[in-house]
Amino acid sequence: MAKTAIRIENVRRVYSSRKGFLFQEKVESEALKGVDLTVDEGEIFGLLGPNGAGKTTLVKILATLLLPTSGKASVLGYDVATQARELRPHIGLVLGGERGLYNRISARENLRYFADLYGLPVADRERRVEEVLRKVGLSGEETRRVEEYSRGMKQKLHLARGLLHSPKLLFLDEPTIGLDPKSAREMRKLIRGLVDEGVTIFLTTHYMFEAEELCQRVAVLSKGRIVARDTVAGLKRLVGGDRTIEIESYGLDGPEVARLKALPGVSHLTSEDFGPRERVTLRVRGNDLTHDLLTAALPGHRDLSVRERPTSLEDVYLDLVEEAPE
């Protein structure tokens, strides 16, 4: 049985701020509303969620950059609130983005500085810097100032810094956001390679294909709560149905939508305006629901458009996020 790398128990995080000038009013927002989660050693665990769901807040708590308001979290057996100093040498954090690097100096100088902060032996420092630069594909670019780097190169440099001290566990916060498809693919390849080397990875993303491609298990965080956690296949079963049928037509009314929901195998239904037409999306279990049954449920719709495709993680994700309680 795999050892637990991350254990999160009922973690809440409340941010406080003040509004107004002379008569200030305290404003509180609850970013995490009691999160429970475990991650095994050696896996790539994906945390999915829309913007503002609390993903980065959770990552920062686990990486000891933020304290939980209540609850407990431990990483590699260390309590993130009371044993941060002991934990930090074992973990790496890649927040990514344009910030977080010293832009006016070279990539190599950035890495040397952080190698020193992580206490890499001076004799090994240069070798290790070269090694991580090579690993992320920045060899030959290391003497250029970071401000001259493209977004993708900066992202690679963030990853190189996260790897410098050979962490046992790496937090990657939306590692491919803003990258072109080629760079994103290279980044995912790199991430898979790290797992082969025994690194546990906790990844946040809102790219479903990325989670589907990389992660053994995923959790969906919405409005500060974990609304589902399972393998990708397990989540699809949870939402109900490996088939997704999209129906578009003009003037689909309430009773017709209700008839669709009552059809055999339909576990979930969403309805939305789609330009001048309506679109109804069905998640369907099994093969009982046929095209004939569908058209029979909507008599008089000559313009009916029916498309079927396998249910994707994105479908599951959207269902879960839309249904998440406040």
Place this chain on the structure above:
Amino acid sequence: MSAPVLRPSFGRTMFASLRLSLHMFLADPQWVIPSTIAPVMFALAAFEIYRGSGPLLILYAVLGAGMMSMWGQTIYGSGWAIWQDREFGTLEPTLGSPSSYLGVIGGRVIWNALSGLLGGAIVVLVVGVAYGQPLPFQAPIVFGLLFAFVILSLAAVGLVLASIFVYTRYAGFIQNVGEFAFYIGTGAMFPVILLPFWVTPFSLVFPPTWVIDALRYASIPGYHGFAWGFTGDIVGAVVTTALYVGIAASVFRRVERHVLEVGNLDEY
């Protein structure tokens, strides 16, 4: 892939931070102005104002201009370095490393102290050249030693100020508002003894007040500063400097805890 656990020493962290500051300095031409050109301008302006007033006032000019340029580099630079970490978004990865952030701040402050020392030395040199003959210091060696001590005392204030910059992104406001009060209140521009009596207790809170007064005692013949004289100044300077370093060290743990509670490390 995992290697043995590594922990950096405090000294190595300080040195790494010092080296980073040097690289940042060399990479950014705007820093050359306050550290080299501004002291030349301060020195020439002070010399022109006092050139016909005799050698003693020339010494006042040297000290005033020197202090101003050293303040700018040492204290202002220390706060600015932390503000830059906020702006660049590097405060988070730095605090997230196993290094002591106090060591990081220490390195920045030492760099700023060294460049402040350079500024002070430039002032002495430029006024010396403009004066055309050796400056009439009473005790040049003591002057040199105290000059370095001024830097230490400024660095101690810089350390506390840098902690405030970690604490809040609005620290720049405190620094800007306090800048001229500090110039005047510590006697950098002219002796504190010339200010209203009620200013003195506030001035004595700052280590540079004591060292600057000692520096004037050591270099200007016939100088009348604080009643306790040179020795009292030195004792006061040592005590207040140590106090500031102690405050910075003890406050810093609490500051670090506070910023992790508030979660404002990425704000600038």
